[in-house]
Amino acid sequence: MAKKLIDMINISKSYGDNLVLDELNLYIKENEFLTLLGPSGCGKTTLLRILGGFETANEGKIIFEGNDITNLAPNKRQLNTVFQKYALFSHMSIAENIAFGLKIKGKSKAYINDKIKYALKLVNLDGYENRTPDSLSGGQQQRIAIARAIVNEPKVLLLDEPLGALDLKLRQDMQYELIRLKNELGITFVYVTHDQEEALTMSDTIVVMNQGYIQQIGTPEDIYNEPENAFVADFIGDSNILPATMVEDKLVKILGVNFPCVDTGFGRNKPVDAVIRPEDIDLVKVDEGIMQGVVTHLIFKGVHYEMEVTANNYKWLVHSTDMFPVGTEVGIKVDPFDIQIMKKPESEDEEAVIVEE
Ligand SMILES: Nc1ncnc2c1ncn2[C@@H]1O[C@H](COP(=O)(O)OP(=O)(O)OP(=O)(O)O)[C@@H](O)[C@H]1O
Numbered sequence: 001m002a003k004k005l006i007d008m009i010n011i012s013k014s015y016g017d018n019l020v021l022d023e024l025n026l027y028i029k030e031n032e033f034l035t036l037l038g039p040s041g042c043g044k045t046t047l048l049r050i051l052g053g054f055e056t057a058n059e060g061k062i063i064f065e066g067n068d069i070t071n072l073a074p075n076k077r078q079l080n081t082v083f084q085k086y087a088l089f090s091h092m093s094i095a096e097n098i099a100f101g102l103k104i105k106g107k108s109k110a111y112i113n114d115k116i117k118y119a120l121k122l123v124n125l126d127g128y129e130n131r132t133p134d135s136l137s138g139g140q141q142q143r144i145a146i147a148r149a150i151v152n153e154p155k156v157l158l159l160d161e162p163l164g165a166l167d168l169k170l171r172q173d174m175q176y177e178l179i180r181l182k183n184e185l186g187i188t189f190v191y192v193t194h195d196q197e198e199a200l201t202m203s204d205t206i207v208v209m210n211q212g213y214i215q216q217i218g219t220p221e222d223i224y225n226e227p228e229n230a231f232v233a234d235f236i237g238d239s240n241i242l243p244a245t246m247v248e249d250k251l252v253k254i255l256g257v258n259f260p261c262v263d264t265g266f267g268r269n270k271p272v273d274a275v276i277r278p279e280d281i282d283l284v285k286v287d288e289g290i291m292q293g294v295v296t297h298l299i300f301k302g303v304h305y306e307m308e309v310t311a312n313n314y315k316w317l318v319h320s321t322d323m324f325p326v327g328t329e330v331g332i333k334v335d336p337f338d339i340q341i342m343k344k345p346e347s348e349d350e351e352a353v354i355v356e357e
């Protein structure tokens with residue numbers, strides 16, 4: 001397993017009486033693509049700025065390769081940041097923009113020129129040295145901002161929603177380019193986004209945040225398939241999240257009907273949340289289903305049909321390549337493996353971070 005590079009320990013941050021980060025613990029491994037994912041205002045930028053040294057935490061410390069860097073200035077950290085609102089110097093050429101940090105460090109002209117060429121090649125903009133920022137598209141400007149960070153050879157690149165301003169096609173191209181850069185340069189990436197699809201595509205590790213708390217840390221597969229609570233399940237893709245009762249091991253009562261599942265260890269007759277992905281619901285003949293319902297809404301989504309099936313007073317979201325017209329009576333079946341059981345939050349703190357529908 002890759003070695004631990006950064007350890008953020010018990011980080012808390014308030015602005016006035018607004019507690020933005022609450023005793024947050026997180027470690028980052030060498031050469032990892034780690035993404036901070038969460039809704040607007042949850043504290044992603046604040047955490048990234050604390051890591052970059054642009055903001056001081058009220059409590060906690062940051063260890064970088066065994067050294068305490070909590071109070072180190074940004075330029076003394078082996079990190080480089082591409083900010084949420086990228087800013088190139090408009091009165092300077094592209095070459096001068098990229099050279100900026102290296103000039104401050106007193107590097108030689110030959111070294112700097114080499115680096116500019118190399119960085120422009122990496123971001124697929126060879127030959128753009130003498131252009132000005134305002135003659136470039138948004139995506140090209142963003143790539144220059146990344147090139148400017150890369151020439152400093154940081155161990156870690158901090159990127160705050162670097163693709164937020166780009167349109168979909170360009171975003172996707174840039175996502176591939178960033179993954180390629182990470183693999184080619186062996187840099188550790190800490191990436192901020194509120195776009196769950198982007199996080200699932202790009203990351204080795206996803207940290208799901210809400211209201212200053214970490215909700216779950218895991219691989220994209222972990223987070224998607226095994227969300228630990230209703231917030232994560234709701235935030236990562238569409239889901240049916242239902243209040244349920246764990247009757248006994250491997251049996252859960254959802255909307256008054258017993259469904260076989262595979263989970264154990266929740267106790268008997270305990271309140272839980274059951275999560276079922278829309279693609280995991282099988283629509284079958286009425287008498288073959290565990291529950292019966294009627295199709296109340298239908299949209300064609302290109303790859304699949306999205307249907308709403310009303311059953312036991314709940315509107316189930318169903319994705320299927322089979323089409324059932326509105327009004328069809330159907331049976332609902334779910335493979336036991338596709339039912340994810342989550343414990344109900346116990347403390348008030350935990351309760352506070354669950355988004356109510
Ligand atoms: N300098 C500041 N002074 C006061 N409050 C701040 C300051 N910076 C951030 N905040 C508050 O801290 C909270 C977290 O902000 P932050 O910018 O970290 O969120 P974010 O997760 O990056 O959101 P977004 O996705 O919108 O960029 C917000 O409530 C914000 O208003």
Ligand SMILES: [Mg+2]
Nearest residue numbers: 044045046084
């Ligand atoms: Mg932000």
